[in-house]
Amino acid sequence: MRRIGIDIGGTQLRVATFEEDGALVTKASMPNDHTKGPAENLERLACAIEGFGIDYEGVGIGCPGPLDFSLGRILNPPNLPGWEGFDIVRWFEDRLGCRAVLNNDANVAGLAEARLGAGRGLGSVVYLTVSTGVGAAYVLDGHIVGGAHSCAAEVFNMVVVDRPSVRLGMNGGALEDQASGTAIGRMASERLGMPVDAAQVFALRREGNEVACAVVDDAATMLARGVCNISCVVDPDIFVFGGSVALYNPDFVDLVHKKARDLVLNPDTLTFALAECGGDAGLMGAALLV
Amino acid sequence: MRRIGIDIGGTQLRVATFEEDGALVTKASMPNDHTKGPAENLERLACAIEGFGIDYEGVGIGCPGPLDFSLGRILNPPNLPGWEGFDIVRWFEDRLGCRAVLNNDANVAGLAEARLGAGRGLGSVVYLTVSTGVGAAYVLDGHIVGGAHSCAAEVFNMVVVDRPSVRLGMNGGALEDQASGTAIGRMASERLGMPVDAAQVFALRREGNEVACAVVDDAATMLARGVCNISCVVDPDIFVFGGSVALYNPDFVDLVHKKARDLVLNPDTLTFALAECGGDAGLMGAALLV
Numbered sequence: 342m343r344r345i346g347i348d349i350g351g352t353q354l355r356v357a358t359f360e361e362d363g364a365l366v367t368k369a370s371m372p373n374d375h376t377k378g379p380a381e382n383l384e385r386l387a388c389a390i391e392g393f394g395i396d397y398e399g400v401g402i403g404c405p406g407p408l409d410f411s412l413g414r415i416l417n418p419p420n421l422p423g424w425e426g427f428d429i430v431r432w433f434e435d436r437l438g439c440r441a442v443l444n445n446d447a448n449v450a451g452l453a454e455a456r457l458g459a460g461r462g463l464g465s466v467v468y469l470t471v472s473t474g475v476g477a478a479y480v481l482d483g484h485i486v487g488g489a490h491s492c493a494a495e496v497f498n499m500v501v502v503d504r505p506s507v508r509l510g511m512n513g514g515a516l517e518d519q520a521s522g523t524a525i526g527r528m529a530s531e532r533l534g535m536p537v538d539a540a541q542v543f544a545l546r547r548e549g550n551e552v553a554c555a556v557v558d559d560a561a562t563m564l565a566r567g568v569c570n571i572s573c574v575v576d577p578d579i580f581v582f583g584g585s586v587a588l589y590n591p592d593f594v595d596l597v598h599k600k601a602r603d604l605v606l607n608p609d610t611l612t613f614a615l616a617e618c619g620g621d622a623g624l625m626g627a628a629l630l631v
Numbered sequence: 632m633r634r635i636g637i638d639i640g641g642t643q644l645r646v647a648t649f650e651e652d653g654a655l656v657t658k659a660s661m662p663n664d665h666t667k668g669p670a671e672n673l674e675r676l677a678c679a680i681e682g683f684g685i686d687y688e689g690v691g692i693g694c695p696g697p698l699d700f701s702l703g704r705i706l707n708p709p710n711l712p713g714w715e716g717f718d719i720v721r722w723f724e725d726r727l728g729c730r731a732v733l734n735n736d737a738n739v740a741g742l743a744e745a746r747l748g749a750g751r752g753l754g755s756v757v758y759l760t761v762s763t764g765v766g767a768a769y770v771l772d773g774h775i776v777g778g779a780h781s782c783a784a785e786v787f788n789m790v791v792v793d794r795p796s797v798r799l800g801m802n803g804g805a806l807e808d809q810a811s812g813t814a815i816g817r818m819a820s821e822r823l824g825m826p827v828d829a830a831q832v833f834a835l836r837r838e839g840n841e842v843a844c845a846v847v848d849d850a851a852t853m854l855a856r857g858v859c860n861i862s863c864v865v866d867p868d869i870f871v872f873g874g875s876v877a878l879y880n881p882d883f884v885d886l887v888h889k890k891a892r893d894l895v896l897n898p899d900t901l902t903f904a905l906a907e908c909g910g911d912a913g914l915m916g917a918a919l920l921v
Contacts, residue, residue, distance in 0.1 A: 407896075465779050479864065486771070488866025489755050490900040498896055499863045500856045503793050512859070512894055566790045569802070573789045574769065574864040576778025604802055606697075606788055610780040 345390060345397050346628030348446070349373070349404040349429075351420030354386050357624040358393055363457045365621060367393055379415075379427045387436045399440030400433055401630030403449035403623045410491045413443045442630040448485045448494065449626030450618070451478020454581045456629055458622065459614040463578040467494075467571055468616070471564065472584035475517040479575055497521075501566040519563035522586045529556045543590050561593060565600035572605050583616035591615060635680060635687050636918030638736070639663070639694040639719075641710030644676050647914040648683055653747045655911060657683055669705075669717045677726045689730030690723055691920030693739035693913045700781045703733045732920040738775045738784065739916030740908070741768020744871045746919055748912065749904040753868040757861055758906070759786075761854065762874035765807040769865055775920075787811075791856040809853035812876045819846045833880050851883060855890035862895050873906035881905060 343366065348355040350373060357368040369389040373382055390400070407416040413430025415421065433441035444452075451468030460466035460480065468478040477494040479486045486493045497517035506513040507527070518524050522539035529542040532552045537545070545553035568580060582594045594613060602608035618625055633656065638645040640663060647658040659679040663672055680690070697706040703720025705711065723731035734742075741758030750756035750770065758768040767784040769776045776783045787807035796803040797817070808814050812829035819832040822842045827835070835843035858870060872884050884903060892898035908915055 463779075477864075481771075481776070486865065489753075489868040490866055490897065492862070492866035492897070492900060494864065495866070495896070496863045498894075499860045500894065501790060510896070570789045570860050571864055572782070573786045574767075574784065574861055575776065576780055576782040576785070578779040604788075604790065606785070606800070607780065607782070610782060 343395050343397050344628035344631060345393075345400045346449075346624040346626070346630075347386060347400055347402045347433075348449075348623040348627060349402060349421070350446075351405065351418075354382060355624060356386055356389055357621065357628065358395055358397070359625065359628045363625060365625075368621075368624070373421075375422060379421075379424045379429070380432065383429070383432060383436075387433070390437065397439065399442065399631035400437065401449070401627035402429060402433065402441060402443045403446045403627040403630075404429065404443060406445040406447075406491075406495070408443060408445055408491055410444055410487050413441065440631060444485055444487065444627075444630055445491075446623055447476030448478040448487070449630065450583060450616075450622040451480050451494070451581070451626065452485050452629050453618045453622040453626035454478075454583065454616050455480035456483055457625060458617040459581040460579050465575065465577040466579055466581060467575065467577040468581045468583060469496075469564075469568070469587070470584035470616075471520065471582065471586040472522050474523065475521045475564075475567070476584075477571070479577070481575075496567060496571065499567055499570060501563050501570070516563060516567045520560045520567065522584075525556055525560050525586070528559070529553055532556065539586055540589070543586075543593070557593060558596070561596040561600055564597045565604055568597065568601040568611070569604035572601075572611065576610065579612045579614055581614050581616050583622065588615060633685050633687050634918035634921060635683075635690045636739075636914040636916070636920075637676060637690055637692045637723075638739075638913040638917060639692065639711070640736075641695065641708075644672060645914060646676050646679055647911065647918065648685055648687070649915060649918045653915060653919075655915075658911075658914070663711075665712060669711075669714045669719070670722065673719070673722060673726075677723070680727065687729065689732065689921035690727065691739070691917035692719060692723065692731060692733045693736045693917040693920075694719065694733060696735040696737075696781075696785070698733060698735055698781055700734055700777050703731065730921060734775055734777065734917075734920055735781075736913055737766030738768040738777070739920065740873060740906075740912040741770050741784075741871070741916065742775050742919050743908045743912040743916035744768075744873065744906050745770035746773055747915060748907040749871040750869050755865065755867040756869055756871060757784075757865065757867040758871045758873060759854075759858070759861075759877070760874035760906075761810065761872065761876040762812050764813065765811045765854075765857070766874075767861070769867070771865075786857060786861065789857055789860060791853050791860070806853060806857045810850045810857065812874075815846055815850050815876070818849070819843055822846065829876055830879070833876075833883070847883060848886070851886040851890055854887045855894055858887065858891040858901070859894035862891075862901065866900065869902045869904055871904050871906050873912065878905060
């Protein structure tokens with residue numbers, strides 16, 4: 342029997358079918374039309390699934406948070422306007438007559454890495470994605486640890502330094518506001534006096550620009566503290582790094598590794614790897630939910 | 632069949648038998664004689680177990696860390712001089728002809744709280760002990776999460792603030808050096824210009840002493856950051872507080888709760904309780920290991 346994975350994004354809706362071993366068979370994508378509600382958008386996905394004409398047990402859904410996994414409900418993700426409170430699991434179960442399972446996008450990408458990617462064969466995997474934001478997943482014995490309130494691995498608000506809050510509702514010194522791509526761009530823009538994004542900061546750093554070097558070094562220090570603090574709590578076999586900032590800048594991940602080794606009691610317990618599942622990790626992981 | 636729990640301490644060795652429901656039946660304790668090696672000390676424990684004259688499947692052992700749980704070996708705990716590298720599990724298995732299971736003292740106390748104490752009936756429990764040091768346990772679905780290298784829940788070295796390191800080998804701003812009883816005593820002593828311990832600081836605070844109030848408030852802020860950071864990673868159903876600083880000062884725990892609610896995204900996800908198993912938690916939890 343095939344597996345079906347669904348990836349709900351702010352701009353795109355995607356669906357794919359996989360063999361039991363994780364090999365991708367078919368894939369479809371369509372724009373998420375914000376002028377229409379979730380049911381109208383998902384109806385096109387459901388038609389695509391029916392069009393595949395295959396046998397399947399259920400569908401797994403990856404979606405931006407915050408969500409309530411146990412209720413199968415979307416709460417209020419900022420990039421899914423109009424989807425607030427939508428019972429997405431019930432919708433798919435009613436529409437397709439099969440089981441549906443929901444989890445957030447970072448968790449399903451982490452599940453794919455743990456089962457089929459850089460963490461395969463290992464008992465405990467922490468997946469860290471560094472791109473616009475900082476997300477994570479904690480996968481123990483092949484299963485996502487979701488937490489009591491669907492909030493496990495929501496490390497973006499972890500306090501790693503004494504600095505003022507830069508966004509309403511976020512902690513001062515929050516990991517995401519010190520180490521994400523957005524944060525790297527913000528900090529460099531402030532110090533350079535002109536707007537730059539993270540990609541430009543890393544390019545300037547390669548040219549030896551002192552401000553860019555200092556900003557990236559600081560972000561690496563903060564991310565290393567995050568790694569140390571996660572390691573203090575769950576001591577995983579491996580940290581797998583995904584997200585554009587990590588994947589396009591492996592030397593940045595190496596720098597985080599070097600700094601984190603200085604912070605943990607036993608540096609040899611700290612193993613780092615880059616994500617291996619590529620752009621379809623979210624679909625693969627969603628398919629593994631069922 | 633009864634359960635047997637063993638508690639290895641720097642000054643005392645203790646053993647107890649429990650009914651299946653956790654009721655204590657018999658207990659024995661003896662000094663840990665540092666002029667003798669571990670085998671000679673444990674031989675007296677083994678004789679006590681034989682003297683109980685009961686049927687049992689195996690023994691659970693709680694011991695100060697660092698340990699290697701999977702190898703059943705003591706590494707180099709500072710308060711067990713002469714026990715370095717001792718294969719305590721193999722020793723008990725050879726001596727008693729039964730199964731033996733090892734875990735650290737904070738983890739077994741947390742296991743007792745999760746199964747029989749303040750966390751009973753809940754899926755995920757974080758136990759935090761605040762006394763001389765700061766220790767923790769993470770119990771998921773009734774089982775200790777030990778980590779890939781026996782280092783899960785070793786939160787004492789978590790970075791919560793930008794401050795210089797106060798002990799060799801520990802991080803600057805490490806949770807234990809900012810929020811333990813020892814830290815509270817150290818910080819108050821520095822500011823008062825005379826040596827005081829944590830109990831004296833809390834007594835001075837009750838009298839309205841400004842320095843004592845400020846030091847305790849700062850420790851509560853740091854502990855609240857620790858709680859927030861742990862919650863970001865594993866999102867437990869409950870935080871259970873043990874250790875003398877917490878148990879003798881429930882208003883301190885309330886202050887930590889108040890501050891931590893301000894740091895997590897959803898304050899209603901944060902439930903606090905005081906430990907309920909008392910002084911025998913370590914023995915009870917050790918007995919639950921088998």
